[in-house]
């Protein structure tokens with residue numbers, strides 16, 4: 001068996017950097033049967049490539065993703081581009097027999113996601129969607145505690161995801177404002193994460209949703225000095241009903257003035273509750289009804305003990321980790337799945353299921369009514 005795996009990455013900016021950091025670091029902390037080689041980086045903006053290669057050590061460069069996926073010296077394609085490119089790159093990569101890591105949201109819509117899933121399954125390659133928040137140790141611990149029955153039957157899953165970078169009406173138009181390139185705005189960007197966490201933690205599918213969306217600033221300056229129409233939502237809020245009777249709520253906005261990347265989830269159950277806030281990602285709040293009544297109350301678990309998920313890779317208790325570690329965990333788990341010839345998780349099936357919910361929420365908002373999630 002080869003003891004290396006050659007990686008080609010597409011996209012060199014925000015996620016390109018976060019993933020590159022993880023590709024560089026993963027072999028230093030995970031015990032990997034095959035070490036990743038940062039073989040080739042791709043961007044259609046040619047001037048992005050030299051500084052990116054220099055900073056992270058990518059050996060070679062391409063300006064066309066079609067050429068990258070066709071290369072014999074690439075085993076795995078890491079898709080870090082804007083959303084409209086995910087489907088064509090992933091389908092071509094699968095057809096070329098490459099394993100795939102794809103950023104979220106998986107695609108522009110569920111039909112595209114389904115095509116990606118089918119192509120990957122047909123090719124027999126491993127596939128993962130970069131829902132990195134599953135790899136926060138506190139979230140993985142919450143999953144374990146829920147599976148152990150610590151909070152009993154889950155009545156409520158509530159998620160808010162607040163950012164404020166669009167409050168300034170003079171913030172210029174970027175691809176994230178264009179529905180043709182992004183699919184949706186705050187919704188696909190932020191609710192994609194929380195819908196995935198809901199499926200992961202509640203352990204069941206969402207069957208119906210009722211949503212409202214808004215574009216608060218309808219036009220923004222373009223970099224060329226003109227004005228452009230905003231076609232992707234600034235915010236989308238939704239109620240949800242799970243098959244098992246859990247009730248959910250999802251709020252995503254880029255207009256939560258003062259909130260930078262505030263992702264809070266709450267699970268209220270028959271035996272206890274769990275609360276997580278990404279801006280305090282080493283912590284998990286836990287309430288249990290089994291405590292002596294006089295001493296009951298939420299406690300804060302600092303998730304840095306060696307018994308906690310992923311922590312044995314890192315530092316002694318109390319030596320906290322950060323947001324970038326979630327990508328190292330994700331890529332480490334993907335490489336282990338490839339080595340063990342097992343399915344990765346979350347995979348394109350999860351990406352597709354998440355997208356079905358996101359699409360139903362958008363439809364609900366447009367049609368101003370409850371919508372069943374397609375199956």
Ligand SMILES: NC(=O)c1ccc[n+]([C@@H]2O[C@H](COP(=O)([O-])OP(=O)(O)OC[C@H]3O[C@@H](n4cnc5c(N)ncnc54)[C@H](O)[C@@H]3O)[C@@H](O)[C@H]2O)c1
Nearest residue numbers: 011012013014015016043044045080081082083103104105
């Ligand atoms: N997991 C997370 O927490 C997280 C956070 C931010 C963004 N994302 C997702 O990651 C993806 C990328 O977002 P980003 O913030 O890095 O965007 P970005 O705008 O910072 O970078 C996108 C990159 O893709 C390149 N690109 C676009 N079209 C291309 C093409 N046809 N061929 C080659 N390169 C092309 C751009 O030149 C740029 O380098 C999106 O799907 C986004 O939703 C995920």
